[in-house]
Amino acid sequence: MKLYNIKEHSEQVTFSKALLQGLGKDQGLFFPVDLPKFSTFEINSLLEMNFIERSAYILSTYIGSELSKNSILSCVKNAFNFSVPLVFINDKIAILELFHGPTLSFKDFGSQLMAQMLKKVDYQLKKPMVILTATSGDTGAAVAHAFFEISNLHVIILYPRGKISVLQEKLFCTLGSNVSTISVDGDFDACQCLVKQAFLDSTLRQTLYLNSANSINIGRLLAQICYYFEGMSQLPYQMRNKLVIAVPSGNFGNLTAGLLAQSCGLPVKRFIAATNINDTVPRFLQSGYWEPHPTVATFSNAMDVSVPNNWPRIEELFLREKRSIKELGYGSVNDTLTEKTIQDIADLGYLSEPHTAVAYRLLYDQLDSDELGVCLGTAHPVKFKELVERCLGKQIQIVLPDLLTERMKLPILSYEISRCFSSLRNLILRITS
Template sequence: MKLYNIKENDEQVSFGQAVRQGLGRNQGLFFPAELPQFEDIDSLLAEDFISRSTKILSALIGDELSKEKVAEMVGNAFQFPAPIKAVKDGVYALELFHGPTLAFKDFGGRFMAQSLAAVSDGGKITILTATSGDTGAAVAHAFYGMENINVVILYPKGKISPLQEKLFCTLGKNIHTVAINSDFDACQALVKKAFDDEPLRQQVGLNSANSINIARLMAQICYYFEAASQMSKAERENLVISVPSGNFGNLTAGLLAKALGLPVKRFIAATNANDTVPRYLETGKWDPKPTVATTSNAMDVSQPNNWPRIEELCRIKDWGLETLGRGAVRDDESAAEAVRELNKLGYLCEPHGSIAYRVLEEQRSADETGLFLCTAHPAKFKEVVDSILESDIELPAPLAKHAAMDLLSLNFDADFAQLRELLVKVSG
């Protein structure tokens, strides 16, 4: 598999190099030089989740890793289902929260851990990542206890849910967490600054587990195929998918699934008040505003890192950006109303999924099948959901265990010098 740097096309790397590096020169994202095409989609969708995902990922990776190795990696990573649930006639929820940290990022985080282990040359590795909520837990648990790999996770202090924080800031060992006195965009800026520091990158073996890493993105393609496999042929051939969008990795993966041959009529990018992309698609002007804190905090991103990949894919496929659906639920009360509406339909949801549902229902035609992504278990947002529904959600076992543990996080200002010192220290 060859990948090129979107910003500097002359930089071309293998899958292994892309996984180890994370970012290219000038903070450029890596993108596949070729995308395989699956012609017999019905036969592919008839396979089980593991064998189908192995075929998809093997086709993307090419002969760099054997099919047997990819099958082993997929089997180790995807040890939980991605079921769709009927919410009402013509509308399904894709539940991506059945993994160990109860969020969609378990798929990408665990496959990236498997990939890094497969392509590692035995040198030291320091994973540096920023999280607006769920990435931190997925990455921490995927790499917890792995030899020769240290993980440093930055998150905006007070701007993720308490249970999200507990899930990844209580582990210790090779997992180091830092609460930054700012917003998620400031955390991302610190990560980018670290990757721009070439001596530091070499010294600590720096790598990123954000959705900028191609291994995470590739893993996410697979659950779009899995969702379609659970529908009838008629349903999936008139399919509209609404994706709650923050850093836009999830939507990028969905569009890549379509590029590989998955029949999707259209995608909808659903955001909260941090609506840079919907405004851009309406006006043609890229105009990020200061990040706004909302109850759908994993989407509190005003400068989404993965957007250049979407533009690159649309350029390659000659898909006009205007064909991409978009919508925003710009206030918490509207997101809460959607949670209540879903609850009346018998489906328990949280604000990220409810935003995707609300935008889907505003734009879906009666003859279309709708699918909205539920990216986290409602209990991860227990305080918010309990307040909206006047309920008392029971905590699943993983959350109950970590809720009782002490936080181990450090607390920094958005100061690169402090972060650099920490990275050198933890790398030994």
């Protein structure tokens, strides 16, 4: 597999190199040189396979001979060892539940597969490897658990202090061992900016081998393509060409993966990019002007991103395929409407959380009468227990699983820093020494 840097096309790397390197020169994202294309017959055959075999086949088509098919199959078996149910909540709309992994978030797919593939890639480093990642909520837990206690590897995760839920924080800030967490006095964009600075810092680059497990890493992105095929496989054949998918969007890796699945030949009619009031992309699609505003904290905190890193990949895909970016549906939902939507979904007998509610609201509002809608359920409602219970009043009380109950009792092990880069550099060098 060859990938190129979308900022500097002359920089081309193998899949293994992209997996290890994360970003290209000038912080450019890697993008496949060749995009797989499946015929209608091949798509129908793929949709008859089980999730593991199908996912391994799709990934093998992208990766090529760098990893053997057996190696890829082994990675997929170890990474995707949880269910992906499609649950209809009425006759027109279903939710694809992506939150049955170890940290109850869709981020488990990409993080688990990336960790498994790093074990297979043949690399010999003379410096310690550091997985350096920023999180707005769910990525941190998924990355921490995926790479926990992998030898010769440090995990360092930055997150915005006071802007993630208590359970989100407890899931990844209580592990210790090779996982270090850093609470930053700022929002997610500030954390992401610090991570970018770290990758450019000469002192850190000379001392450490830095990698990222954010959705900017191609290993995570390819993993996410697989569950779009799984969702489609659970639909009756006659409904597949009518499918509209609403994607809760923060850093836009999830939507990028869906569009890549569509590019392969998956017959998705259209996508809806669903954001909260951090609506840089919806405003851009409406006006044509890219004008990020300061990030605002919302109920759907994993989507509190004003400068989504993966958006350039979406633009690159549409440019490559000579499609108009205006094909995308879009919209934003504020907290008041998010809260009401959680109640509306509960009235249908389904317990949701704010990110899924944002996608559901826009899907419900934009779905045509002859279409079928699927929205991605990206997190388990227990991760937003207090908020969901407050929205629903006395209607319901969410019970924590035993494992999470025990984790809630553990102390937070995080370091605290300002948004000053020198503080981060010094702390990273101290953690890894």
